[in-house]
Amino acid sequence: MAESVKVIIEGKTYEFPVVTGTEGEKAVDIRKLRQLTGYITYDPGYANTGSCTSSITYMDGEQGILRYRGIPIEQLAEHSSFVETSYLLINGMLPNFAELQMMKVQLNDASLVHEDMQIFFQNFPRSSHPMGILSAMVNALRSFYPELPISDGSTTQDMMRILSKVRTMAAMSYKISRGHKVVYPRQDLTYCANFLNMMFNSPVKPYDLDDDVVKALNVFWILHADHEQNCSTTAVRVVGSGKVNIYASISAGISALWGPLHGGANQAVINMLTHILNDGGNIAHIIARAKDKDDPYRLSGFGHRVYKTYDPRSKIIKKVCDKVLRKLHISDPLLDIAQKLEEVAVKDPYFIDHNLYPNVDFYSGILLRAIGIPTNMFTVMFAIGRLPGWIAQWKESRNDPDWKISRPRQIYTGNTKNDYIPIDQR
Numbered sequence: 234m235a236e237s238v239k240v241i242i243e244g245k246t247y248e249f250p251v252v253t254g255t256e257g258e259k260a261v262d263i264r265k266l267r268q269l270t271g272y273i274t275y276d277p278g279y280a281n282t283g284s285c286t287s288s289i290t291y292m293d294g295e296q297g298i299l300r301y302r303g304i305p306i307e308q309l310a311e312h313s314s315f316v317e318t319s320y321l322l323i324n325g326m327l328p329n330f331a332e333l334q335m336m337k338v339q340l341n342d343a344s345l346v347h348e349d350m351q352i353f354f355q356n357f358p359r360s361s362h363p364m365g366i367l368s369a370m371v372n373a374l375r376s377f378y379p380e381l382p383i384s385d386g387s388t389t390q391d392m393m394r395i396l397s398k399v400r401t402m403a404a405m406s407y408k409i410s411r412g413h414k415v416v417y418p419r420q421d422l423t424y425c426a427n428f429l430n431m432m433f434n435s436p437v438k439p440y441d442l443d444d445d446v447v448k449a450l451n452v453f454w455i456l457h458a459d460h461e462q463n464c465s466t467t468a469v470r471v472v473g474s475g476k477v478n479i480y481a482s483i484s485a486g487i488s489a490l491w492g493p494l495h496g497g498a499n500q501a502v503i504n505m506l507t508h509i510l511n512d513g514g515n516i517a518h519i520i521a522r523a524k525d526k527d528d529p530y531r532l533s534g535f536g537h538r539v540y541k542t543y544d545p546r547s548k549i550i551k552k553v554c555d556k557v558l559r560k561l562h563i564s565d566p567l568l569d570i571a572q573k574l575e576e577v578a579v580k581d582p583y584f585i586d587h588n589l590y591p592n593v594d595f596y597s598g599i600l601l602r603a604i605g606i607p608t609n610m611f612t613v614m615f616a617i618g619r620l621p622g623w624i625a626q627w628k629e630s631r632n633d634p635d636w637k638i639s640r641p642r643q644i645y646t647g648n649t650k651n652d653y654i655p656i657d658q659r
Contacts, residue, residue: 235251236259237249237250240266242272247269249265250262256291256293284462284470284639285462286635287626287629288302289302289322289459289461290302291303291461295542296542297540297545298545301318301322301458301459304321306545306546306549307549310455314451315451317333318455318458319396319620319624320336323392323628337423337424340396340397341397343390343396344400345401346398346402346405350370350377350402351405351409351415353369354370354402354409363406363407363610364488364613367402367406368487368488368491369484370406371399371480371484371487374394375480391480392624395479395480395483396620396621396624399617400424400428401418403428403610404416404431404432405431414435416430416431416434418430425451426447428617445560446560449553449556450604453553453601453614456550456593456597457593464490464494465495465496465623466619466626467489468485468486468489470626470627470630470639471485472485474637474638475638476638483627486623487616490616497612498533498592498594499534499601499611499615500611501534502594502599504533505532506571506574506598507567514570516570519574520581523535532574532589533594533595535578536588536592537592542590550596551591557603563603565603568599568602571599575591575595578590597611597615
């Protein structure tokens with residue numbers, strides 16, 4: 234007998250079916266609640282509301298589990314590349330050799346950006362935030378590259394365009410913002426190596442590509458490739474539910490990611506470390522403030538809304554970060570403070586009892602700084618990594634047989650009927 238849940242409203246009993254996921258997750262299907270009862274549910278932030286079914290990403294915050302299409306994130310970070318992981322997310326399976334090579338060719342073919350788009354970049358004020366520029370430019374892609382029909386069996390040209398061109402546009406915006414000559418993508422370099430070369434190569438000082446740095450960037454982007462129904466992914470799905478084009482949907486995701494409570498968290502970590510440095514580098518004082526329940530101060534990069542144990546991504550990126558720091562022999566006071574803060578926090582009973590472990594944002598901020606990525610580009614790096622997840626979620630929602638345009642309800646708390654008063658009588 235199928236499971237169900239009984240709800241008693243005003244003395245009358247209603248029965249609603251239970252939906253069970255492949256990992257045992259359960260949900261009460263309330264799609265007919267309003268129709269049958271006139272009631273709706275009230276759930277600010279949708280923390281207890283399932284907006285869709287999805288076969289893309291599984292996460293368990295209590296156990297510290299994250300899997301893409303069933304494959305543990307630890308295995309992907311160790312053995313896969315960002316391009317291969319992107320194929321997995323978008324198409325639902327790992328590619329064979331021929332499919333992976335074809336994807337690399339598609340990414341290379343789509344890597345150049347229309348020359349007229351440089352005019353847009355050059356006319357943004359120099360003080361513009363890179364995320365605002367990126368969101369606007371992704372939306373503008375629709376004008377230069379009209380979308381093509383979706384092919385369910387493989388990656389589409391539109392999807393490859395976005396995945397490839399966003400990387401190029403990000404590097405281009407950085408170069409233009411510094412008044413440097415734009416570096417074009419090279420056909421002989423991999424996805425991650427190409428980005429680093431476009432960012433840092435110059436006629437004056439050629440950039441020496443380091444295999445460990447390229448690997449670190451691959452891991453960073455793999456760890457950020459998808460994370461279930463978070464704020465930006467939900468934005469992509471909600472905007473896409475209106476059957477809007479993929480460029481506008483991804484642009485909405487970029488805008489949602491921009492916020493300091495979401496994608497801006499790794500930038501907040503560097504800002505926090507800078508504050509500690511300017512305040513004399515007193516780690517003990519900062520720790521005491523964070524533990525004081527009467528002090529609103531909170532450490533950036535510690536704890537997570539979903540994970541109640543170690544964020545599985547943080548364990549992976551910590552190893553990568555430590556390796557890069559040793560390899561590059563970097564002397565940076567902010568990185569020194571970060572390492573001291575981590576050493577104290579992970580041993581402090583207060584942080585352990587409250588599950589305030591360093592999360593992926595803490596280590597990713599340190600890693601990006603070590604690689605040479607400027608702080609205002611951190612969220613852009615997050616956005617590039619999240620692209621395959623957004624694309625996969627947009628594609629899945631388009632093919633969902635239960636698709637409906639997103640239309641949340643509300644509980645009205647304003648005035649009751651209030652007659653209009655002519656202005657001369659007020």
